[in-house]
Amino acid sequence: MAAQTDRIERHVLIAAPVERVWELITTAEHLGRWFADAGAEIDLRPGGAMSLTWQGQGTVHGRVETVEPPHRFAYRWLHTSDAPEQATPANSTLTEFTLAAEGGGTRVSVVESGFDALDLDDAARSELFGSHSRGWAIELGELVDHAAGFPAGR
Amino acid sequence: MSTALADAEPAIFAALADPTRWQLLRLLAQLGEGTATTLATELPVSRPAVIKHLGVLDRVGLVTRRRAGREVRYRVEPAQLDATARRIAALAVVWDTRLDALKALAEET
Numbered sequence: 514m515a516a517q518t519d520r521i522e523r524h525v526l527i528a529a530p531v532e533r534v535w536e537l538i539t540t541a542e543h544l545g546r547w548f549a550d551a552g553a554e555i556d557l558r559p560g561g562a563m564s565l566t567w568q569g570q571g572t573v574h575g576r577v578e579t580v581e582p583p584h585r586f587a588y589r590w591l592h593t594s595d596a597p598e599q600a601t602p603a604n605s606t607l608t609e610f611t612l613a614a615e616g617g618g619t620r621v622s623v624v625e626s627g628f629d630a631l632d633l634d635d636a637a638r639s640e641l642f643g644s645h646s647r648g649w650a651i652e653l654g655e656l657v658d659h660a661a662g663f664p665a666g667r
Numbered sequence: 668m669s670t671a672l673a674d675a676e677p678a679i680f681a682a683l684a685d686p687t688r689w690q691l692l693r694l695l696a697q698l699g700e701g702t703a704t705t706l707a708t709e710l711p712v713s714r715p716a717v718i719k720h721l722g723v724l725d726r727v728g729l730v731t732r733r734r735a736g737r738e739v740r741y742r743v744e745p746a747q748l749d750a751t752a753r754r755i756a757a758l759a760v761v762w763d764t765r766l767d768a769l770k771a772l773a774e775e776t
Contacts, residue, residue, distance in 0.1 A: 525766040529773035537773055547768040621769065623762060628680075 520626035528618045535583035538610050538621075549573075562597040563588055576600040578607065586610045592631060603632040679751055682727045687712055688720045692729065692743060700742045 527534055537543040544553035549565035556562050561577040576597040579587035589605040591597065606627040613620045682688060687710070694709055695701050703721060707714040721741055724730040728747040732739050 521762055523762040523766055525763075525770050527770045527773045534769070534773050537769060543772065547772045548765055619773075621766065623766065625762070 520624055520628070522622065522624045524623075525621050526615060526618055527621060531583045531612050531614050531619045534612055534619045534621060535586070538612075539580070539582075539586055560598075564597075575605070579609070584612050586612075590625075602627055602630040606631065679727045679729065679747070682723050682729060685720070685723075687716070688724060691717065691720050692724060695730065695741060696743045700740050702738050702740055704738075706741075 541553045551566040551568045563575045566572040575588045575590045587609040589600040591605045593604040608625045611622040703718045707717045
């Protein structure tokens, strides 16, 4: 297999009902607290604009793609200064939240994908790799362990 | 994190994203050192293809090459791999941190 470069997938189990978690991931009031730290705006409908603002780091814009309460929410996150309605696979990644009831709580899965198709200028690229991850840290770690057993012969 | 590595990262990721190169790199890491000929015997690709892939890995600094008599021997360059892996591992924490914050907020009473 190849190193996984196109998506990040993470999970968390939360001791709260699905409806509560849905509210937290889809309302500006809450997104501005747990995701961003200086506010958020969201027009919660497919095609709606959203933005997240961080102190000292500016604002990131996105476009809502999927709204299926209370289980599926997805948006495109722009890595350029293009307007949200211009989001395409070349300038944005897709983030998908899936909420499922589990043991009285909620299993949250988040998948961010589309890194390989991004066509970015140097500044945007540098920003992307400074703030995102890819899902193959473990595989690379294993490879590094292998490689470390053979000191460079120079 | 040096600017040089940040600039090189897209090329490094692209180099790693190819299944054959990934296989090649793993094999080379296991062997310690290899030539295009020895590597080609272990992989389902031709020697010229191996040479081409090694060239890509060499250009992004993931392998180094040295001439030994008539052979060119390749080995994995741990420094570059390690720097990339550490960087990625650190970045993987970003989503975990966000989800932890979401969890904390959701579980507030």
